[in-house]
Amino acid sequence: MNIAILSGKGGTGKTTVSTSLSVITGANYIDCDVEEPNGFIFLNPSQLKKEEVMVDYPIVDKNKCSLCGECVKVCQFNALVKTKKEIMLFEKLCHGCHACGIVCKNGAITFEKRTIGIIEEGHYGSLICKRGVLNVGEPMAVPVIKKLLKDLPKGLNIIDCAPGTSCNVVNSLQYADYAILVTEPSSFGLHDLKMAVQLVRNFNIPFGVIINKYNTGDERIQKYCKEENIKILGIIPYKREAAEVYSSGKMIINLPEYKKIFEDIVKSLREVFPWS
Amino acid sequence: MKIAVSSEGKGLNSLLDVRFGRCNYFVIYDTEGEIAKAIENKGQMSGGGAGIAAAQQIIDEDVDVVITGNLGPNAFNLLKNSDIKVYRCGSINVERAIQLFNEGKLDELTQAGPAHAGMGIGAGRGFRGGR
Numbered sequence: 001m002n003i004a005i006l007s008g009k010g011g012t013g014k015t016t017v018s019t020s021l022s023v024i025t026g027a028n029y030i031d032c033d034v035e036e037p038n039g040f041i042f043l044n045p046s047q048l049k050k051e052e053v054m055v056d057y058p059i060v061d062k063n064k065c066s067l068c069g070e071c072v073k074v075c076q077f078n079a080l081v082k083t084k085k086e087i088m089l090f091e092k093l094c095h096g097c098h099a100c101g102i103v104c105k106n107g108a109i110t111f112e113k114r115t116i117g118i119i120e121e122g123h124y125g126s127l128i129c130k131r132g133v134l135n136v137g138e139p140m141a142v143p144v145i146k147k148l149l150k151d152l153p154k155g156l157n158i159i160d161c162a163p164g165t166s167c168n169v170v171n172s173l174q175y176a177d178y179a180i181l182v183t184e185p186s187s188f189g190l191h192d193l194k195m196a197v198q199l200v201r202n203f204n205i206p207f208g209v210i211i212n213k214y215n216t217g218d219e220r221i222q223k224y225c226k227e228e229n230i231k232i233l234g235i236i237p238y239k240r241e242a243a244e245v246y247s248s249g250k251m252i253i254n255l256p257e258y259k260k261i262f263e264d265i266v267k268s269l270r271e272v273f274p275w276s
Numbered sequence: 277m278k279i280a281v282s283s284e285g286k287g288l289n290s291l292l293d294v295r296f297g298r299c300n301y302f303v304i305y306d307t308e309g310e311i312a313k314a315i316e317n318k319g320q321m322s323g324g325g326a327g328i329a330a331a332q333q334i335i336d337e338d339v340d341v342v343i344t345g346n347l348g349p350n351a352f353n354l355l356k357n358s359d360i361k362v363y364r365c366g367s368i369n370v371e372r373a374i375q376l377f378n379e380g381k382l383d384e385l386t387q388a389g390p391a392h393a394g395m396g397i398g399a400g401r402g403f404r405g406g407r
Contacts, residue, residue: 072332078325081332083358090350093325139324 002157003027004176006200008192010163012184013212013236015039016246018160020253020262021180022127027156029124031131032172034117034144039160042251045122045129053132053144054113056096060087064108071100071109092139117144128153141168149175164192165199173200178273179207180233185218193221197228206273210265213238231272234265277307279377280334281370282344286314288371294345295394297327303370304337307378326394327351334360343373343382352388 005018014033019042022029031037058071058080069082079093080100091114101109117134130153132144145168149159152175159176162168173179179200183193193209200207208231211221215238225232242252252258282299284291293299301314315337319329327347331354334342342355342362355362363382365373376382 078319078322078328078332081328081335081354083335083354085357088354088357090325090328093328 001155001178002152002159002176004159004161004173004179005182006161006169006173006179006196007163007182008165008194008196009184009189012163012182012189014160014163014182015042016252017180017182017210017212017236018158019043019251020258021266022129022158023124023251023253024259024262025156025158025266026127027158028128028130028153029160030148030152030157031129031160032145032148032168033160033162034132034134034141034148034168035162037131037133037160040120040122040129040131041249043124043127043129045124045127048120048122051119051121052115053117053119053147055094055116055140055143056098056111057091057094057114058089058098058100058109059112060089061108061110062086064106066106066108068105070103070105074099074103092137095140096143116140119144119148142171145171165195169199173203173205176203176205179203179205180269181207181209182212183209183221184213185211185216185221187220190220190224193224197230208233208269208272211235215239231268233268233272234261236261277341278337278339279305279307279341279343279374280337280339281305281365281373282317282330282342283314283370288312288374289369292343292345292365292367292370292373294367296342296344296347296351297330298394299330299344302330302334302337304339305370305374325350328354331355331358341377343377344385346389346393347385348391348393349388350391352385 005014007014015038019039031039072080072082077093077095079090081088116138119132121130132148134141134144159172161172181196183189209225210233214235245252245254253262280302282293282296283301283303284293286301297319299317303312303314305312317330319326322329327350331351335358343365362385363377364385365382
């Protein structure tokens with residue numbers, strides 16, 4: 001069973017919620033925010049295993065190429081260009097779809113692999129922790145996410161998604177049975193929550209909301225959730241002590257007050273979505 | 277010699293567009309026959325690699341000189357490898373830009389500008405690339 005943690009807006013506390021829930025429920029932690037995976041800062045897993053993620057890119061054999069330009073025409077991503085002398089490749093734009101190889105009549109195109117990131121796997125106690133790390137400067141994260149989610153550990157997994165409602169999030173959501181939307185009580189939080197709600201409704205998976213950084217009497221999220229008939233799983237207060245613990249790289253469930261809050265969240269989670 | 281100018285419209289009196297990859301048209305002027313024609317830029321609506329798509333069209337048209345405001349790194353390398361010279365100009369009308377080029381008053385672009393400078397409709401217009 002996979003629970004995806006997402007938020008419309010970045011910086012609302014997906015990682016805080018995901019790592020805390022993993023530890024409290026004993027679920028495996030999967031960090032899909034491959035552009036900046038920072039859950040490992042808190043869990044600090046041991047015995048890390050690394051595996052490279054590769055994507056295909058075409059290589060044009062100059063001796064066989066007749067410069068007909070068919071490969072350039074078929075490329076939907078503008079990754080290939082025909083100059084007067086040769087076919088040039090912009091590998092960062094290549095999606096590895098192999099279309100250029102299929103249309104080439106001279107058989108001049110072969111494919112090689114290049115590394116765009118790594119998958120890391122380790123242990124925190126009995127939990128399995130996995131994350132994908134996209135190399136700096138690489139524009140496409142989806143291949144890393146796909147590989148990360150292809151062989152998930154058995155049992156309960158918490159999937160920490162990328163912020164927003166991008167391709168990366170959509171790809172992560174395909175593997176989710178349940179979603180938790182983390183939000184904050186601000187107009188930006190509400191705006192982006194609405195987009196995230198639309199997304200999970202399209203996927204037709206059950207979901208609930210956690211309000212993080214709650215400190216004022218701002219009730220706009222509660223009001224919206226009531227109107228839309230969305231369950232609020234829990235409210236996490238915004239306090240200086242929590243920020244201090246968090247910024248020193250420790251988990252906020254080290255504080256008894258926050259531990260209690262997360263235990264209550266797990267209780268209400270089990271009510272709406274039972275797992276063994 | 278063929279000169280291509282990135283432009284907002286199809287004619288010689290249209291304004292030069294300082295964006296290369298995401299301009300609407302390229303006005304191509306042939307100095308020998310003094311003919312001008314405009315081609316639509318296929319790069320303007322592409323999801324990614326706009327400069328590359330635009331440069332491909334310029335290469336296919338056998339252009340010798342490009343006049344524009346700014347070039348991203350990909351397009352810059354492509355045009356350089358195809359021996360096409362690029363000159364920088366601000367947002368003035370196309371005919372005047374060609375005139376300035378003929379008088380030798382335009383500087384050659386020797387360095388690529390920032391990538392994605394023209395992303396979004398009009399986002400890069402006016403504040404980058406002009407002199």
